[in-house]
Amino acid sequence: MPTNAPDYPRAPRTELVEDLHGRIVADPYRTLEDASDPATQAWSAAQDDLYAQALATTRERAAGTPFETERLTARLRELLGAGFVGAPAWRGERRFFSRRAGDQEHAVVVVAEPGPDGEVERVLIDPMALDPSGTTTLDAWQPSKEGDLLAYQVSTGGTEESVLRVLDVATGEVVDGPIDRARYSPVAWVPGGASYYYVRRLAPELVPDDEAQYHRRVWLHRVGTDPATDVEVFGAGLETTNYYGVSVSRDGRWLLVSASAGTAPRTDVWIGDLAAGPRGADEVDGVPPLREVVVGLDAETGAWVGRDGLLYLHTDLEAPRGRLCVTTPDEPGVEHWRTLVAQDEDAVLQGVAILDDGSSTQAELLLATWRRHSVSSVTAHDPRTGAPVAGPLPALPGLGSVSGLVTRPEGGREVWFSYTDHVTVPSVHRFDAATGTTTLWAAPPGAVARVPDVRVAQIEVTSPDGTTVRAFVVARADALDDDGRPTAPAPTVLYGYGGFQISLDPAYSATTLAWVEAGGVYVVANLRGGGEEGEQWHRDGMRAHKQNVFDDFHAVAQHLVDAGWTTPDRLACWGGSNGGLLVGAAVTQRPDLFAAAVCSAPLLDMVRYQRFGLGVTWTEEYGDADVPTELDWLLGYSPYHRVVDGTAYPAVLFTVFEGDTRVDPLHARKLAAALQHATSSDRPVLIRRETGVGHGGRSLTRSIGLTVEQLQVVAHGTGLAP
Known part of the structure; x- marks a missing residue:
């Protein structure tokens, strides 16, 4: 071990080797999987002490710079001080929305109504x-369709184990619930508010111990009744790991149910006529016969019944960038679909809104939002033919991201949408098709911070197989020449994700702005595996093709070096969850290319990932280690299995959350131990543990505290000396 290397706690290491389908696989840190093992607890406590010591040293070195703890904390609070406001959900004269004031720890749900x-x-x-x-x-x-009731779900300690309740909007009194086991459950209200459809797991005693996180069903619940008496509507006999969606049309006639096995990019859809009554004399009212809309096909489809009574389908069936189809609920099958808005060969269909005059259900205008190389645009179409039409469109403030096209359930010519970009806090805008005007509808409630003068460029990089990969580069204007090129190499963060069809579109980020303001460069890579270029782009980065994601990332990193943006000793990689896997692959495949890494809530042992957390639901994304061919895919890049003794690895900060029920912290423990044992570098490998939080949402104070420490460690690792 190098002279200046930290004195790492000794991990319990064994010579465990397994024969998996003829592949000899070593797993020296298997015992670290068990968080309750006293040896694991002692090792983790020692890692906590090591991190505290290293952080104290890092903070001492940051004194007097923008990354001084108090100064950076205050600046992040300032950058986040505007808060947040969401698009409205209209219910008659009431509108519901989320909002967070700049000093609030969590967003709240607000109702606004005439007084x-x-x-x-x-x-x-x-x-x-x-x-x-x-x-x-x-x-x-x-909210219910009338807006007098509100269903809501909360969880504690980061577990995401949602408990469902209903409150009376007028009084604020809880009138229904709690209903547990409602994690990831949609709520589909029936008109009148007496009942709703939702998704709930079966009781633990009804399923095997290791399958308690699965076995979901769609249920019909009557408000105020014991959930034990709820009527099972759908799901029996289907895939154990299915996730379900459920919705009820505005008029209350049509029930739509969707199903996908884990996170597989395939969705089956069924439709039922609630006006047709129960399925038979011994059946329950509210449980109609369900007819297939699209079942068993390799495609994702979202379906809804519009105000005009037609069945609309947003699908990537035979259109990997998405198309909009239409039929009638009475003839829902694929053979009856008519393409209304065809696939764009250069953009991904994100969503649509259908407008009318509010007094008639006859559609007048169809708006479509697109993601064109991660930047949003809007087009207008004839709602009957889908043909493009001239005329006013929503005016977008810049080259950024649009989320949602919200209309009133009772119709009208208005549409609301949220907009953000790299330097603009999210805000809500209103487009009036009658006048063709776009206005700011709702700004965040707090003060918008002064932001540095930055420039954003979208670069194109060629991956090893010839694929063009794009990335956004954010840098201070005074660090660029007249041609927009860097005047000198700078400490740089390269952020990525590359999975699950998730797109990294332009968005306001306090982390990015704080880093750039201090003189760094921040880069967001749009890698295969994401959704930036449609479903084929996603599939080109999943399963047998997962290495493409890492190759794309390495190509962007190398380009940043070759083009003079940075140097390997000033370059850091950063990612979380599936992005943590990306960082783990970067560290173990190209340790020469990075000086530091932030690896948050990561997947890293890809041989055993499906045994923990929600891992089994991701086998369609990564592969199944119980299948020999797919095990080979996983072993080919599994970071834990690619550690080589005597390699000079970058500085790595693992951040893990003890309440995480999606990705078990064991992944970080095992790779941290392996890297600490193997590295020939004096750059530290550290673990930051946090209790009381999980994989998802967290309070403002905790978010800022985490970001401060991550930025301080990366600044130290890349030599950022403001």
Whole structure:
């Protein structure tokens, strides 16, 4: 071990080797999988001490710079001080929305409605009022069709184990629930508010111990009744790991149910006529016969019944960049679909909104939002033919991201959408098709911070197989010449994800701005595996093709070096979850290319990943280690299995969360131990553990605290000396 290397705690190491389908696989740190093992606990406690010592040293070195703890904390609070406001969910004259003031720990749910002296706002759900410790998060909410009831789901400690309740909007009183085992459950209200459809797992005693996270069903619940009496609607006999979606049309006639096995990019859809009554004399009202819309085909489809009574389908069937189809609910099968908005060969269809005059259900205008190389655009179409039409369109403030096209359930010519880009906080805009005007509808409630004068460029890089990969480069204007090129190499963060069809589109980021303001360069790579270029782009980075994601990332990193943006001793990689896997692959495949890495809530042991957390639901993304051919894919890049003794690895900061029920912290423990044992570098390998939080939402204070430490460690590792 190098002279200046940290004195790493000794991990329990064994000579465990397994024969897996004829492949000899070593697993020297298997015992670290068990968080309850006293040896694991002692090792973790020693790692906590090591991290505390290293952080103290890093903070001493940051004194007097923008990354001094108090100064950086204050700056991040300032950059986040505008808060957040979400698009409205209209229910008659009431509108519901999420909002977080700049100093609030969590967003709250607000209802606004007419009062005797104008509009009145009331907070309906405040997670801090429910739990002043800040460890309770609001996972989802859904108002009834009339807007007099609100279903909401909360969980504690980061577990994401949502509990469902219903409150009376007028009084704020909880009138239904709690219903547990409602993680990731949609709520589909039936008109009148007496009942709703939702998704709930079977009781633990009804399933094998290691399958308690699965076995979901669609249920019909009547408000105020014991959930034990809920009616099972759908799911029996289908895939154990299925996730379900459920919705009810505005008029209450049509029930739509969707199913996907884990995170597989395939969705089956069924439709039922609630006006047709139950399936038979011994069946329950509210459980109609369900007809196939699209079942068993290799495609994702979202379906809904519009105000005009037609069945609309947003699908990538025979259109990997997406198309919009239409049929009638009485003839829902694929053979009856008519393409309304065809696939664009250069953009991905994100969503649509259909507008009318509010007095008739006859559609007048169809708006479509597109993702064109990660930048949003909007087009207008004839709602009957799909043909492009001239005329006014929503005006977008810049080259950024649009999320959602929200209309009133009762129709009208208005549409609301959220917009953001790299230097613009998210805000809500309103487009009036009658006048062709776009106006700012709702800005975040807090003060918008002064942001540095930055430039954003989208670069194109060629991956080893010839594929063009794009990335956004954010840099201070005074660090660029007149041609937009760097005047000198700078400490640089390269961020990526590359999986699950998730797109890294332009978005406001306090982390990015704080880094760039201090003189760094921040780069966001749009890698295969994501959704930036459609479903084929996703599939080109999954399963047998996962190495493409890492090759894309390495290609962007090498380009940044070759083009003079940075140097390997000033370059850091950063990612979380599936992006943590990306960082693990970068560190173990190209340790020569990076000086530092932030690896957050990562997947790293790809041979055993499906045995823990929600791993089994991701086999369609990565592969199944119980299948010999697929095990070979996984072994080919599994970071834990690619560690080589005597390699000079970058500095690595693993950040893990003890409440994480998606990705078990064992992954970070095992790779940290392996890297600490193997590295010939004096650059530290550290673990930052946090309790009371999990994979998803967290309070503002905790978010800032984590970001401060990550930025300080990366600044030290890349030599950023403002």
